[in-house]
Amino acid sequence: FREPCMQLMDKYGMSACECYYDSYAIYKGKKKLEGLPATYANTDDEVTSLEVYCKDPHNGLEITLQYSVFEKLDVITRSVKVKNGGADPIELRRLLSACVELDSKDYDMITLYGTWARERHVQRNPLHFGKQLVDSCRGATSHAHNNFIAIVDHKATEDYGDCYGFALCYSGSFVAGCEVNQYEKTRVFSGINPYDFSWHLDLGEEFQAPEVIMVFSASGIGTMSRTFHDVMRNNLTRGKWKDIRRPILINNWEATYFNFDTDKLLDIARESAKAGIEMLVMDDGWFGHRNDDKSSLGDWFVNEDKIKGGLKHLVDEVNKLGLKFGIWFEPEMISPDSELYKAHPDWCIHVPGREKSIARHQYVLDFSRKDVRDYIFNEMYKVLSVNKVDYLKWDFNRNLSEIGSAALPPERQKEVAHRFVLGTYEVMDRLTKAFPDMLLENCSGGGGRFDPGMLYYSPQIWTSDNTDPLERLSIQFGTSMCYPASTMGAHVSASKRAGYDTKANVALWGTFGYELDPNRFTEEESELIKAQVAEYHKYYDVIHYGELYRLISPFENEFRAAWMFVSQDKDEALVTSVVIKRPEDRGFTLRLKGLDPAKYYVDEDDGEIYSGALLMNAGICLDFNGEWDGDSFKKHFKAVK
Numbered sequence: 001f002r003e004p005c006m007q008l009m010d011k012y013g014m015s016a017c018e019c020y021y022d023s024y025a026i027y028k029g030k031k032k033l034e035g036l037p038a039t040y041a042n043t044d045d046e047v048t049s050l051e052v053y054c055k056d057p058h059n060g061l062e063i064t065l066q067y068s069v070f071e072k073l074d075v076i077t078r079s080v081k082v083k084n085g086g087a088d089p090i091e092l093r094r095l096l097s098a099c100v101e102l103d104s105k106d107y108d109m110i111t112l113y114g115t116w117a118r119e120r121h122v123q124r125n126p127l128h129f130g131k132q133l134v135d136s137c138r139g140a141t142s143h144a145h146n147n148f149i150a151i152v153d154h155k156a157t158e159d160y161g162d163c164y165g166f167a168l169c170y171s172g173s174f175v176a177g178c179e180v181n182q183y184e185k186t187r188v189f190s191g192i193n194p195y196d197f198s199w200h201l202d203l204g205e206e207f208q209a210p211e212v213i214m215v216f217s218a219s220g221i222g223t224m225s226r227t228f229h230d231v232m233r234n235n236l237t238r239g240k241w242k243d244i245r246r247p248i249l250i251n252n253w254e255a256t257y258f259n260f261d262t263d264k265l266l267d268i269a270r271e272s273a274k275a276g277i278e279m280l281v282m283d284d285g286w287f288g289h290r291n292d293d294k295s296s297l298g299d300w301f302v303n304e305d306k307i308k309g310g311l312k313h314l315v316d317e318v319n320k321l322g323l324k325f326g327i328w329f330e331p332e333m334i335s336p337d338s339e340l341y342k343a344h345p346d347w348c349i350h351v352p353g354r355e356k357s358i359a360r361h362q363y364v365l366d367f368s369r370k371d372v373r374d375y376i377f378n379e380m381y382k383v384l385s386v387n388k389v390d391y392l393k394w395d396f397n398r399n400l401s402e403i404g405s406a407a408l409p410p411e412r413q414k415e416v417a418h419r420f421v422l423g424t425y426e427v428m429d430r431l432t433k434a435f436p437d438m439l440l441e442n443c444s445g446g447g448g449r450f451d452p453g454m455l456y457y458s459p460q461i462w463t464s465d466n467t468d469p470l471e472r473l474s475i476q477f478g479t480s481m482c483y484p485a486s487t488m489g490a491h492v493s494a495s496k497r498a499g500y501d502t503k504a505n506v507a508l509w510g511t512f513g514y515e516l517d518p519n520r521f522t523e524e525e526s527e528l529i530k531a532q533v534a535e536y537h538k539y540y541d542v543i544h545y546g547e548l549y550r551l552i553s554p555f556e557n558e559f560r561a562a563w564m565f566v567s568q569d570k571d572e573a574l575v576t577s578v579v580i581k582r583p584e585d586r587g588f589t590l591r592l593k594g595l596d597p598a599k600y601y602v603d604e605d606d607g608e609i610y611s612g613a614l615l616m617n618a619g620i621c622l623d624f625n626g627e628w629d630g631d632s633f634k635k636h637f638k639a640v641k
């Protein structure tokens with residue numbers, strides 16, 4: 001009678017299923033999920049897994065419920081696999097990844113909603129009778145709703161109350177929500193969106209659902225977030241760049257948009273090098289004949305009218321300046337005005353014979369097809385194997401519509417959206433294996449595909465196209481509900497509100513970089529950038545490996561936001577506060593969190609020493625006159641040895 005996790009249709013058109021327990025296995029460690037991103041154990045001692053095997057004797061369906069317990073964190077992951085072990089094909093109409101029963105209805109649901117340039121704002125509502133959910137049917141996670149939800153006590157705060165968090169390791173259409181029934185019980189669910197989904201299981205075939213990462217905290221939303229941060233940093237992101245310092249990059253997008261050439265890029269690189277910036281990223285517009293967003297996606301060959309002397313020349317010159325080099329691709333897309341479209345008009349996602357909706361003047365390539373994926377991978381390989389590319393920004397600027405594939409039979413058309421996601425994962429996997437030293441950053445019109453699935457392939461994701469530091473506060477606070485600072489692409493730009501100090505204070509809460517033309521700096525600004533670069537290095541460890549405490553949320557306070565990072569050993573803390581709107585009061589007291597009450601900390605600004613207990617219970621009094629919109633400060637404390 002309630003929202004089910006599995007639905008199928010057998011050869012008689014019936015959806016009945018009797019799923020009986022058969023056996024189980026418990027083992028140390030955790031198996032990989034075939035073709036899908038998932039958390040992993042660094043050592044077998046870290047995780048214990050349980051598999052429960054069930055069978056339906058009527059149709060031969062074999063169901064494996066997969067659980068893994070991360071014992072040191074309050075984390076359980078859950079997934080499910082079904083196999084058609086019977087004699088007839090079966091249509092799998094839904095297979096959600098998790099279903100959790102809570103014994104009451106007295107909870108709030110927290111979700112992250114938004115739109116382009118306003119991603120992941122926090123929404124919190126009390127549960128009501130009936131179903132309440134967020135979802136996407138766009139073939140991607142979307143700007144509109146993230147695939148993380150939390151069910152928390154009505155009174156839960158950052159520091160108090162029971163919280164259950166659910167983050168789906170998936171980047172396609174999803175559903176996440178809960179149902180409160182007439183007995184006041186809550187069922188929480190999360191998984192692939194059953195809307196327009198079906199999977200044809202021939203004899204012996206299997207279907208693996210994605211994994212849900214489930215976190216419990218008995219001490220508030222802050223602990224829940226920090227647990228997600230730990231599991232994502234340690235057990236989800238991978239590769240060389242997981243644990244080493246990411247380069248400070250400068251991206252030319254907001255500086256030039258499509259209007260650049262080799263000279264312009266080298267001008268940017270030259271000035272950047274002087275400031276200590278470590279990598280130049282050449283964004284959209286270097287390929288085909290692309291001078292605006294109307295053409296050339298799919299034509300991944302260098303436009304030598306702009307990149308005069310060729311790509312190798314540009315990369316060599318950038319390297320000579322001491323900078324690494326990064327490049328932009330949008331691999332899953334095709335422009336109607338492209339060589340590729342002329343050669344293969346049926347390679348895009350479409351319903352044959354019907355109108356195709358265009359968005360940002362482009363179609364989506366049919367990544368459910370191996371031939372399409374192989375072609376794109378090979379084109380990318382050609383560029384990346386002959387040039388020394390240290391970083392790749394993988395963009396995705398529109399969602400899927402009229403979902404169909406010219407290469408699949410009718411009974412498999414409802415598989416296309418999921419096959420597309422699997423195809424994207426496959427190409428990302430090949431790419432990261434072929435170029436293990438290259439840093440991959442995901443992006444989707446800003447933060448439209450910021451999800452745990454993508455973090456398995458790229459340790460950082462561009463958080464939003466909105467680089468205004470005051471608006472970024474809400475975006476970053478919301479994103480931090482689930483995702484650690486080390487994954488959040490954050491840049492200082494030439495945006496109008498607030499000065500460069502505040503822009504940097506906000507961007508430091510992320511991977512940190514620049515998105516502007518340094519040739520337009522005044523001398524004073526150039527000096528400031530040098531100081532910011534030094535700060536990035538100084539605070540890197542406490543931000544990237546430390547614990548985040550949200551002190552004042554912009555969703556609860558219209559005047560100020562404040563947050564802090566504390567190192568794991570509690571020997572170091574970095575506190576930042578930003579004035580959003582000039583407050584009436586003068587000066588305020590900010591109580592810190594997460595410190596060791598018994599330790600003494602020195603305030604680096606003035607050498608004053610305070611106990612951790614004092615900083616947390618009495619707080620620091622910030623009595624500065626003239627707090628104006630966009631002002632900010634940061635304070636650095638170190639434990640006295």
Ligand code: GLA
Nearest residue numbers: 253283284443444445446465
């Ligand atoms: C998206 C990205 C931007 C930029 C443009 C290029 O909007 O989010 O950062 O790369 O595409 O077209």
